[in-house]
Amino acid sequence: MTHLPFIAGAYAATIGVFLILSVSAALRLRAAERRLHAVETRRERVRA
Amino acid sequence: MTRKTRRLWLVGGCMLGFGTATILTLQAFSTDIVFFMAPSQILAHPPAPNRTIRLGGMVVAGSLKETHEAGKPPSVSFLVTDGQDAIPVRFTGVLPDLFREGQSVVALGEMRPGGAFIASEVLAKHDETYMPKEVAEALRKSGRWDPRFGKPPSASSWDDMTVAPSRGS
Amino acid sequence: MSASPLAEPVSAQDHGSATNPGRIGSLLHRYANPGRFLRLSERLSPFLVWPAIVLSVAGMVWGLFLSPADWQQGDAVRIMYVHVPAAWLASLGYAALAVCGVLSLVWRHRLADLAAAEIGPVGASVTFLCLLSGSLWGRPMWGAWWVWDARLTSVLVLFFLYLGHVALIRAFDDPSRGARAAAILAVAGAVDLPIIKFSVQWWNTLHQPDSITLTGAPTMSFSMLWPLLVCTLGFSFAFAAIVNTRLRAAILETRTRQLLLQGARE
Incomplete structure (x- = not known):
């Protein structure tokens, strides 16, 4: 393949950026779900 | 409301x-905002001497000459045209991979009193056509296109030309 | 504490007002309800994630290994399969940001503000990818990492508009003020989109004109056009999936904050 370093750089950056974005989004969603769940159960326990 | x-x-x-x-x-x-000036524009409105400008156009087929002197980087000279006028360009340094006769280029430099353009940097400007080597080869063999004289024919005609080059139209 | 804007409820009542919003307005209101959006988004998620993974991987493998090399650019043309989708998504993402801006300014949708805050960073990342892959493509082909021609400069401006939006929407203690300022920036910045699109026609640039246009036939062999379209679809799904997930997280985070504030007041 000609120009391999340039091609590899472009593809690696693309895959890297999309991986970082998706993994961080998934982790953030999981953390948000857990936190909301924790807060909701705590409130219910206080009410009860 | x-x-x-x-x-x-x-x-x-x-x-x-x-x-x-x-x-x-x-x-x-x-x-x-324009990135470069065409040869006819430069000749119609000559820039002030020693002012750095960008000249853009197509490298004229058959105009490329290389001179090698011992101990110096190779120097090239070629004509750049926009179809109306042509300006001779001289450049010493490394040309981009895509540089060839028939390619569009943008050269940074200045006009000399003799009418020659001394370039300090040459960039290749490729067009918006993308095609595999085989298609380019077939087009060239069929005699419908010579890359030294400008853009290839439109992509919608490639199949006709490559599959049945003898059919004619 | 009770006066904090965070206590502002994100619910359907928030959008109801005495004025009649009109038919478009009522349609918007249906989906501007974060609760309803949350359910829709959850159901939509697999239909975004799986096409994103399958199409992106297929498109990149096709572009890297199966599509032909260009007659003059050689294998460097393969950078196109990541550069062009990134460029399209950069513009598309900003258009979405501008639409959110109008929804926020005119209809005062909280969901539009939340969406804008989540689209911004993703759009900025994609624009960065477009600039980076373009630079990596320009160096071997043109002979320069960067030139100040109209196309490259207008995309760089788009990148800064994104960065400004990302910063502005988070810059105020009162989120609604940040949202208002960011919405104005998003709408005003949209003038850059036609400039990017037409820069290669209006002025002579080093960047080549578009190969694929709405009006004309593509100036590209089909063996290169197909992987490009598959990549574009895949990256678009990925963009949508990421924004969808972030937006869902943002809504849950807002709800958590409200519950905590309510608990603190009780």
Whole structure:
């Protein structure tokens, strides 16, 4: 393949950026779900 | 008129005004926004001597000459044309991979009194056509296109030309 | 504490007002309800994630290994399969940001503000990818990492508009003020989109004109056009999936904050 370093750089950056974005989004969603769940159960326990 | 409708008109009006302002600004500066000047433009309005400008156009087929002197980087000279006028360009240094006769190039440099353009940097400007080697080869063999004389024919005609080059039209 | 804007409830009542929003407005209101959006988004998620993974991987493998090399650019043309989708998404993402801006300014949708805050960073990342891959493509082909021609400069401006939006929407203690300022920036910045699109026609640039246009036939062999379209679809799904996930997280985070504030007041 000609120009391999340039091609590899472009593809690696693309895959890297999309991986970082998706993994961080998934982790953030999981953390948000857990936190909301924790807060909701705590409130219910206080009410009860 | 409800508050929402009023806000809608307000946003629309602001967009219109801002858009118009932008168009007028770009119009006013359009000569500064162009990246390069064509040979006929340069000859029609010669720039001040020693002013660095960019010259853009196609490398004339058969005009490329290389001179090798011992101990110096190779120096090249070629003609750049926009179809109306041509300007001779001299350049010492490394040419980009895509440089060839028939390719569009943009050269940075200045006009010399003799009418020659001394370039300090040469960039290749490729066109918007993308095709596999085989297609280019077939087009060339069929005699429909010579890369030294400019752009290939439109992509919709490639199949006709490559599959049945003898069919004619 | 009770006066904090965070206590502002994100619910359907928030959008109801005495004025009649009109038919478009009522349609928007249906989906501007974060609760309803949350359910829709959850159901939509697999239909975004799986096409994103399958199409992106297929498109990149096709572009890297199966599509032919260009007759003059050689294998460097393969950078196109990541550069062009990134460029399209950069513009598309900003258009979405501008639409959110109008929804926020005119209809005062909280969901539009939340969406704008989540689209911004993703759009900025994609624009960065477009600039980076373009630079990596320009160096071997043109002979320069960067030139100040109209196309490259207008995309760089788009990148800064994104960065400004990302910063502005988070800059105020009162989120609604940040949202208002960012919405104005998003709408005003939209003038850059037609400039990017037409820069290669209006002025002479080093960047080549578009190969694929709405009006004309593509100036590209089909063996290169197909992987490009597959990549574009895949990256678009990925963009949508990421924004969808972030937006869902943002809504849950807002709800958590409200519950905590309510608990603190009780």
